Amino acid sequence: MQRPSPHLSRPLYEGLPWIYITFGLGALLASYLLAARGMLSLIVGVPGLCCVLGGFVLLLRRRDYRALRSQYADPDALGRKEKP
Numbered sequence: 665m666q667r668p669s670p671h672l673s674r675p676l677y678e679g680l681p682w683i684y685i686t687f688g689l690g691a692l693l694a695s696y697l698l699a700a701r702g703m704l705s706l707i708v709g710v711p712g713l714c715c716v717l718g719g720f721v722l723l724l725r726r727r728d729y730r731a732l733r734s735q736y737a738d739p740d741a742l743g744r745k746e747k748p
């Protein structure tokens with residue numbers, strides 16, 4: 665018998681990109697404030713930048729997936745030509 669895979673609650677799942685972006689911006693701000701410490705600033709700043717970029721990537725991928733899925737929900741969407 666297979667165990668069901670754990671899922672996040674919908675509000676947490678939908679807010680996850682914003683949580684990443686918020687923590688990333690906080691880390692970038694901390695990196696800016698730690699600029700006099702050199703290497704510590706870099707150690708804090710690089711993951712912060714990755715979190716911000718990752719959050720935006722998640723937002724954009726979800727938007728594209730939902731737009732694509734809404735087109736396939738309509739069976740005639742593939743054969744129809746769009747009007748300019």
